[in-house]
Amino acid sequence: MENKREIEDIILNGTKDELAELRLWLFKESVRLENQESSLSDRYAKLEADEISFKNRVDAAERKLETATRRLDNDQALFEQRLKILNNGFDQLNDDKKKLQNEFIRLEREKAYQRENEYDAVDFLFRGVNSALALKKRYKDLMKIFHPDNISGDQGMVQLINQEYSELCRRYDVSMIN
Secondary structure, eight states: OOOHHHHHHHHHHOOHHHHHHHHHHHHHHHHHHHHHHHHHHHHHHHHHHHHHHHHHHHHHHHHHHHHHHHHHHHHHHHHHHHHHHHHHHHHHHHHHHHHHHHHHHHHHHHHHHHHHHHHHHHHHHTTTOOSHHHHHHHHHHHHHHHOTTSTTOOHHHHHHHHHHHHHHHHHHTGGGOO
């Protein structure tokens, strides 16, 4: 059936066969339209279900993203806190290192000062010695006092006395006197 005018003409002036053929065509067309409508309803329902599913997936992805973002923010805050602690620790270590270096320098100066005092004391112990015999006598007396086996003995002082004695022996040429 091609157009509306033909259908109207068949309805008004058509024969029984033409009317039967028109009825059959209308029935087939009605069934086709119902099937098409049913198919469209199914497609529409499927699209609605897909839309709901898509919205649910988007909502789930957004919740997951929010959770991941919060976790990342918390991790970043924790990292920054730990970094701050480490930096403070390194700063404290550097301060302690500087203090130790200053203390080491102070102790070295103090040791040097003590050595100077010890050398001055050793010079003082041998003061007034003007001969090889006097040197030997003073050395023996000092060894009686400072020998490490004595109660008040001092091994470091004995070493200093021995060094000074060796130097003074060379000066007085003590090798000849034994």
